Amino acid sequence: MVARQGCHLCDEARAIIARVVAETGDSFAEVDIDADPELARYTEEVPVTFVDGRQHDYWRVDEGRLRAALQA
Template sequence: MHDDEPTTTARVVLFSRAGCHLCDDARAVVAAEASLAGTAWREVDVDRDDEPGRDLSQYGDLVPVVEVDGVRQGYWRIEPARLRRALAAR
């Protein structure tokens, strides 16, 4: 349930950038864990996208960053088990 519409509520948000191999790895983890949890996720390119009310420059050196329900769950290397626990906590 990858969701490309920024206006749609997604529990999981992956902050990434083009050409980032860690972002490719994180995308696979997020897609798999969100699918298992039956929840939507979306991806935000920190170099191109606009997130109202949020300064994306804070993510510059940390990408990929994953948030669940607005809470940061990890950056650089995303741990599937940690993401799974966060998704189950709701």
């Protein structure tokens, strides 16, 4: 997940992702958008989630959609 500190949507996404990966046995990593200049293209979309290296969602994470993508 590409996120930033102090972002309420990022906080919500973290909670949803943590819950889903705890159920599926997957893992996730978070990258701070403000610490990596190459991620600036996502600045208006944070949080941005990826599944298998492909952009999956931005702004809000749909729990059911994420779960389905991880189980596919």
